[in-house]
Amino acid sequence: MIRDQKLWTWHILAGAVILVLLGLHMLTMHMEGVVKLEGLNPASAANEAQGGGKLQPIDWANVKARSAKVFYLVTYILLLGAALFHGLYGATNVVHEANPPRWLHKTVSALAVVVGLGLFAFGTWAAIAAFLLAKAL
Amino acid sequence: MSDTKHHPNRLGLWGWLGGGRWGMERYLYALHRVTGLGLLAYFLLHIVVTSSRAFGADRWKTAMDAVTGPLFKFGEYLVFVAFAFHAANGIRLALLELGFAVGEPIEPVYPYRTSVHVQRPLAIGALALAAVLVAIGTASMWLVD
Numbered sequence: 001m002i003r004d005q006k007l008w009t010w011h012i013l014a015g016a017v018i019l020v021l022l023g024l025h026m027l028t029m030h031m032e033g034v035v036k037l038e039g040l041n042p043a044s045a046a047n048e049a050q051g052g053g054k055l056q057p058i059d060w061a062n063v064k065a066r067s068a069k070v071f072y073l074v075t076y077i078l079l080l081g082a083a084l085f086h087g088l089y090g091a092t093n094v095v096h097e098a099n100p101p102r103w104l105h106k107t108v109s110a111l112a113v114v115v116g117l118g119l120f121a122f123g124t125w126a127a128i129a130a131f132l133l134a135k136a137l
Numbered sequence: 138m139s140d141t142k143h144h145p146n147r148l149g150l151w152g153w154l155g156g157g158r159w160g161m162e163r164y165l166y167a168l169h170r171v172t173g174l175g176l177l178a179y180f181l182l183h184i185v186v187t188s189s190r191a192f193g194a195d196r197w198k199t200a201m202d203a204v205t206g207p208l209f210k211f212g213e214y215l216v217f218v219a220f221a222f223h224a225a226n227g228i229r230l231a232l233l234e235l236g237f238a239v240g241e242p243i244e245p246v247y248p249y250r251t252s253v254h255v256q257r258p259l260a261i262g263a264l265a266l267a268a269v270l271v272a273i274g275t276a277s278m279w280l281v282d
Contacts, residue, residue, distance in 0.1 A: 012231055012234060015227050015231060016231070019224055019227070019228070022220065022224070023224070026217070026220065026274070030213075030217055030274055030277060030278060031273055031274060031277045032277065033276070033277035033278070033280075033281035034273050034276050034277040034281055035273065035277070058201055060194045060197055060198065063190050063197060064194075067190060080184070083180055084180075087173070087176065087177035087180060088177070090170075090173050090177070091173070091174060091177055094170050094173075094174065098149050098150060099149070115181070119181065119184050122184065122185075122188060123184045123188060125191070126184075126187075126188035126190070126191040127191075129191035130190045130191045133191065133193060
C-alpha cells in the first residue's frame with residue numbers, strides 16, 4: 001500500500017514535469033506558427049535572417065540545431081523518463097482497475113517495467129548520440 | 138489487489154460508457170483514460186521514429202518521409218487534441234487530488250448534495266482551457282503556413 005502511494009505521488013509529480021516540458025515541446029513543434037518564441041527553432045531564425053525560406057520544426061537544420069543544445073538534451077531525457085513512467089504506470093493502473101487475475105496483474109506490471117527501462121535506455125542513447133553528432137557537424 | 142478483493146469492479150471497462158449519477162465527470166474520467174492510452178501508444182512509436190536523428194540527415198529524412206501525408210497529419214492533429222484534453226483535465230485532477238475546489242464538508246441532510254456540484258466549475262474551466270489549446274493548435278497546424 002505504501003509502495004502504491006509513493007508510485008501515485010511520483011505519477012502526479014511526473015505529470016507536472018510533463019506539463020511543462022511537453023508544453024514546451026508542443027510550442028516548438030506544433031504551435032510555432034501562432035506562438036512565436038525566440039530560440040525554440042534556432043535554424044529558422046538564422047535562415048530567415050539570411051533571406052532563406054521558412055523552415056519547418058522537423059527540417060534537419062532545426063533538428064540538428066536543437067540536438068546540439070545541452071538544454072534540449074537534458075530536457076529531452078527528463079521528459080522521456082517522466083513520460084514513460086507516467087504513461088506506463090497509468091496504463092498498468094487502467095488494467096488493474098479491471099480486476100484482472102493475479103498472474104495478468106503481475107505480467108502487465110513486469111512488462112511495463114521492461115518496456116519502460118528499455119525505451120528509456122534507447123531514447124537516452126539516441127539523444128546523446130544526436131547531441132554528439134550535431135556538435136561534430 | 139487485496140483492497141478490492143471483496144468489492145470487485147463489476148462493470149469493468151463497460152463502466153466507462155455510463156456516467157450514471159456522476160454525470161460529466163464520469164465521462165471526463167473515461168476520456169482521460171482513452172486519451173492517455175492513445176498518447177502512450179503514439180509516444181512509444183514516437184521514441185523509435187525520432188531516434189533516427191542519431192544516425193544523421195539521411196536517416197532522419199527517410200524516417201520523416203515515412204510518416205508524411207494527409208493521414209499522418211490528421212493523426213498528428215488528433216494526438217495534439219488528445220494532449221490538450223489530457224493536460225487540461227490532468228490539471229483539474231491534480232488540483233482535486235490536492236484538495237482544491239472540493240468545497241467544505243457539510244452535514245448529510247436530505248436532499249443530499251455531492252461535492253461533484255462544487256467541482257463542476259473546475260471541470261468546465263478545464264474543458265475551456267483544452268478548447269483554447271485546441272484552437273491555437275488548429276490555427277498553427279492547418280491555417281497558418
